Amino acid sequence: MDKLKNLKKSTKVSFLNYGIVLVFFIVVTALANTGHLTNSFKGQLIPIVSYIIMALALNLVVGISGELSLGHAGFMSVGAFSGVVVSMTTANSIAEGGVRLVLAIVIGALLAGIVGVIIGIPVLRLNGDYLAIVTLAFGEIIKNVMNCLYVGVDGAGLHMSFKDAASMGMAADGKMLINGPMGATGITKLSTFTGGIILLLIVLVVIQNLVNSRTGRAIMAIRDNRIAAEASGVPVTKHKLIAFVTSAAMAGAAGALYALNYSTIAPKKFDFNTSILILVFVVLGGIGNLTGSIIAAALLTILPEMLRKFADYRMLIYAIVLIVVMLATNNEKIRAFLRDLGKKDKDTGAKEETANE
Amino acid sequence: MLANLINGISLGSVYAIIALGYTMVYGIAKMLNFAHGDVIMVGGYIAFYSITLMGWPPALAVLAAIVVCTALGIVIERLAYKPLRSATSLAVLITAIGVSYFLQNAALLLWTSNTKVFPNIFEKLPGLRLGAMQIAPVTIITVLANIVIMVTLTLFTTKTKMGKAMRAVSEDKGAATLMGINVNRTISLTFAIGSGLAAIAGVLLCTAYPTLQPTTGSMPGIKAFTAAVFGGIGSIPGAMLGGILLGVIEIFGKAYVSTQLSDAIVFAVLIIVLLVKPTGLLGRKVNEKV
Numbered sequence: 246m247d248k249l250k251n252l253k254k255s256t257k258v259s260f261l262n263y264g265i266v267l268v269f270f271i272v273v274t275a276l277a278n279t280g281h282l283t284n285s286f287k288g289q290l291i292p293i294v295s296y297i298i299m300a301l302a303l304n305l306v307v308g309i310s311g312e313l314s315l316g317h318a319g320f321m322s323v324g325a326f327s328g329v330v331v332s333m334t335t336a337n338s339i340a341e342g343g344v345r346l347v348l349a350i351v352i353g354a355l356l357a358g359i360v361g362v363i364i365g366i367p368v369l370r371l372n373g374d375y376l377a378i379v380t381l382a383f384g385e386i387i388k389n390v391m392n393c394l395y396v397g398v399d400g401a402g403l404h405m406s407f408k409d410a411a412s413m414g415m416a417a418d419g420k421m422l423i424n425g426p427m428g429a430t431g432i433t434k435l436s437t438f439t440g441g442i443i444l445l446l447i448v449l450v451v452i453q454n455l456v457n458s459r460t461g462r463a464i465m466a467i468r469d470n471r472i473a474a475e476a477s478g479v480p481v482t483k484h485k486l487i488a489f490v491t492s493a494a495m496a497g498a499a500g501a502l503y504a505l506n507y508s509t510i511a512p513k514k515f516d517f518n519t520s521i522l523i524l525v526f527v528v529l530g531g532i533g534n535l536t537g538s539i540i541a542a543a544l545l546t547i548l549p550e551m552l553r554k555f556a557d558y559r560m561l562i563y564a565i566v567l568i569v570v571m572l573a574t575n576n577e578k579i580r581a582f583l584r585d586l587g588k589k590d591k592d593t594g595a596k597e598e599t600a601n602e
Numbered sequence: 603m604l605a606n607l608i609n610g611i612s613l614g615s616v617y618a619i620i621a622l623g624y625t626m627v628y629g630i631a632k633m634l635n636f637a638h639g640d641v642i643m644v645g646g647y648i649a650f651y652s653i654t655l656m657g658w659p660p661a662l663a664v665l666a667a668i669v670v671c672t673a674l675g676i677v678i679e680r681l682a683y684k685p686l687r688s689a690t691s692l693a694v695l696i697t698a699i700g701v702s703y704f705l706q707n708a709a710l711l712l713w714t715s716n717t718k719v720f721p722n723i724f725e726k727l728p729g730l731r732l733g734a735m736q737i738a739p740v741t742i743i744t745v746l747a748n749i750v751i752m753v754t755l756t757l758f759t760t761k762t763k764m765g766k767a768m769r770a771v772s773e774d775k776g777a778a779t780l781m782g783i784n785v786n787r788t789i790s791l792t793f794a795i796g797s798g799l800a801a802i803a804g805v806l807l808c809t810a811y812p813t814l815q816p817t818t819g820s821m822p823g824i825k826a827f828t829a830a831v832f833g834g835i836g837s838i839p840g841a842m843l844g845g846i847l848l849g850v851i852e853i854f855g856k857a858y859v860s861t862q863l864s865d866a867i868v869f870a871v872l873i874i875v876l877l878v879k880p881t882g883l884l885g886r887k888v889n890e891k892v
Contacts, residue, residue, distance in 0.1 A: 313692065367873070371880050374634065378831045379876055381824070382869035389866035407863075517824060521636075521699055528696045557711055564704035568682055571697040575689040 259453045262536055263446065269543070270442045285550060293546045294441035295503035298448050300526040300542040301535060302495035305452055307524070308533030309461065310488035311468030312369070313377040315520050316384025320493040321500035322391055322515035323360050324353030328501025329429045329510065330422050334398050336433065346435040350444060350501045357497020358490050360387070365489040369482055384520055391512035396423040428511030429504070436506040444502060448495050452535065455491065464488050529570060605735055606857045607850065612741040612810065614849020615748035619803040620826030621833070621841035622755065623796030629772040629836035630792045633691060636698040637678060639823015640705035641797050645671045645804030646720065646814050647713055653721055660723035667801040675797025679790055687786075702820075709816035717815050720808035740809045747802060752842050755795075759838065768792060772836065825852075825868065832872050834885025843883055848872075 252260075273290065276282050299321060306314045328349035335345050364383045371379055395406045399419030406413040410421060423429050455461050464484045466474040475481050504510045526545055530537030548566070552559035573579055620642060627635045645667040652663035682701050686694045727739040759765035770778040771788045779785050807822060808814050825848060833844025848868060855867035875883065 307692075367877050371876060374628075374835065375831065375876055375880055375882075377634075378828060379873050382828065382872050385824070386866045386869050389863055389869075393860070393862045517820075525696055525699065528692055532692065561704065561707040561711065564700050564707055567700035568697055568704065571693055571700060572682070572685050575686050575693050577688075 255457045258536065259457075262449055262453065262539065265536065265539055266442065266445055266449065273438070289546060289550055290438045291436045291441050291506040292503060293543050294438070294445055295499045296523065296526065296546050297539050297542040298445055298499035298502070299496055299523045300530065300538040301448055301452055302492040302499065303523050304527045304533065304535060304538045305455075305488055305492040305495070307527050309456055309468065310464050310485060312485065312489070313374075313380075315377050315381035315517070315524065316387070317492075317496050317523055318515040318517070318519035319384035319387035320357040320361060320496035321503065321519070322387055322512060324357040324497025324500030325504035325510060325515065326391060326394070326423055326429065326512075327356040327497070328353035329432055329504050330396055330403070332433065332435055332505055333422050334403070342433070342435050343440065346437070346440055346505060349435065349505060350498045353501030354494040354498040357500065358494035361490040361493025362486070365486050365493070369485045369489060381517065384517060388512055388516055392426045394423055395421070395425055397421045426512065428509060430509045432505060432508050432510065434506060434508060436502050441502055444498060448498070449535070451491070451495070460484065460487060525567065529567075606853050608737060608741060610850030610853035611846055612744045612849070613853060614846035615744045616803055616807050616810065617822065617826045617829045617849050618748055618842045618845025619751060619799050619806070620822060621830040621845045622751065622838065623799050624827050624830040625835055625838065625841040626792050627796050628830070630768060631683070631789050633683065633694045634698065634827070635796070636695065636823075637701035637705055638796065638800060639819035639826070640702050640709075641671050641674060641800040641819070642804040642807065642822065643709060643816060643819030644674060644705060645801030646808040646818060647709065648801070649805045650718055650720055650808070650814055653723065663723070664802065664805050667805055668798045671801035671804070672794045672798040675793040675800075676790055679793040684786065706816050706820070713816065715816060717813050720812040720814050722812065723805070723809055740806070744806045744810065747806065748842070751799065751802070752838075755838055764788070764791060828869065828872050831882055832875060834882030837882070837884045837886070840882055840884035
């Protein structure tokens with residue numbers, strides 16, 4: 246026990262996060278095996294895991310790197326559709342579904358990462374609200390381009406077009422993979438809850454080790470004071486880019502996991518509203534606080550589902566909850582009350598501090 | 603070519619009027635009011651029901667929309683944004699998104715998701731003939747309204763006491779308070795003006811593109827926000843210029859490049875402009891101090 250107490254604070258938080266994910270996994274699996282889960286909730290499991298990964302990825306950019314991104318759904322979209330293409334083209338050559346899922350996620354993450362580099366290099370020269378609007382613009386551009394994207398496969402390999410299905414020059418026996426605004430249809434559902442949890446743990450390991458490394462400290466130094474960091478010899482663009490591209494790749498992985506949970510997926514699923522939804526998870530969970538992101542993403546994905554009995558009013562209630570939570574967490578009196586609570590327990594106090602950053 | 607240009611200016615004028623609301627609120631409260639687009643939608647619905655249900659003349663309907671939206675703007679500001687004056691800008695942003703969700707879903711419950719066809723309120727007015735080309739009255743009214751609003755706002759911010767107070771608050775909140783300016787009232791006033799403009803924009807938008815849904819406001823909202831940034835956020839002439847340029851680029855993109863990709867073209871131009879001039883076309887450059 247003493248050994249546990251002597252661990253560094255960051256290590257403790259890391260283990261806490263792994264613990265939360267594992268407990269979530271065990272509880273859900275136990276409930277599912279004993280038949281306590283409703284079907285609608287079971288259907289939500291993989292979206293929940295995907296959104297948690299998205300929230301963690303975005304938190305790396307918004308919380309750790311301090312840049313507001315309003316276009317993260319774009320990376321999710323890239324990952325989703327490249328993942329779908331990979332899983333469908335390998336359907337004949339690789340029999341094992343799990344291997345195809347891993348392959349789809351890896352390629353999805355890779356392509357989203359490449360798009361992240363392309364976008365990140367120009368975008369990261371900007372600051373503040375202007376950076377936010379450019380990420381928004383890129384998100385919309387990705388959605389728009391995906392809307393015009395047609396991909397098919399036949400004996401000769403992959404065909405692509407930005408105009409229509411006919412101009413791809415595909416052989417008659419070819420199969421449409423992505424059909425413009427209709428998106429991809431007839432996807433084999435490869436995603437599994439266990440696979441999602443493993444991906445989530447990998448993402449957590451990567452982010453937490455990045456944040457607590459020399460690179461992570463450099464990234465946070467740039468966030469806190471760019472000029473001071475630059476003067477101390479920290480290469481600004483390089484570190485901003487590391488955070489941004491890592492985040493983009495993770496969003497791509499989450500996208501692939503998400504898309505392979507459905508039989509059809511359309512580009513308009515990954516629009517501005519999705520980017521904002523994920524930002525809401527990050528902000529409500531506490532900017533820069535990974536534990537908060539995990540909990541907020543899970544709760545807020547389940548919340549509309551739990552409000553189902555209010556039927557038509559559920560999104561209205563969701564909006565009101567969102568506003569009230571924001572007002573309450575920013576209310577001076579409530580904050581002071583929480584701080585007093587925190588003082589009684591040193592450990593919780595420290596967590597409050599990170600949450601309030 | 604000329605027809606496209608005129609269409610572009612007309613669409614751009616609507617963007618410009620919406621962008622003014624964004625830019626004024628941003629200039630003063632330093633916040634992105636994401637609910638602005640939904641106020642446009644509310645304005646559209648109020649005008650729609652005033653005309654179809656109450657049988658009011660269009661002028662009265664527009665007035666009703668302006669009154670309701672102005673009141674709505676003030677109420678939103680009082681309930682949702684005022685308590686967050688000292689909070690981080692991200693907290694305010696999320697609250698604004700919450701308000702946006704709220705308005706959209708309230709509209710969904712009140713007015714259902716069925717698309718309403720907005721009546722052409724300028725039908726009786728004469729159009730303009732330019733050679734072989736016919737310019738619709740709504741186009742002329744939109745451009746005229748835009749010019750009138752621009753001139754009035756410029757005069758308001760430079761000549762009147764309230765307007766000067768608004769500029770002072772946007773320059774330096776602390777100093778303005780010390781000079782005896784009621785900062786809270788000035789911010790409320792800005793929201794009121796911005797929301798009133800949104801109502802006008804809503805009516806013009808729905809007349810030109812006569813479909814009305816609870817989500818009608820969100821895409822024009824995003825584009826007008828882009829226009830505001832394009833012109834330099836916080837600057838009134840910038841919003842004008844940004845709005846009109848955006849409208850023209852969008853229509854030309856649709857006509858000559860690709861209908862499906864027109865939004866992508868708009869945003870690509872925005873990105874290029876921001877990379878060359880990071881604070882927008884007419885934005886002031888703020889030097890960083892250590």
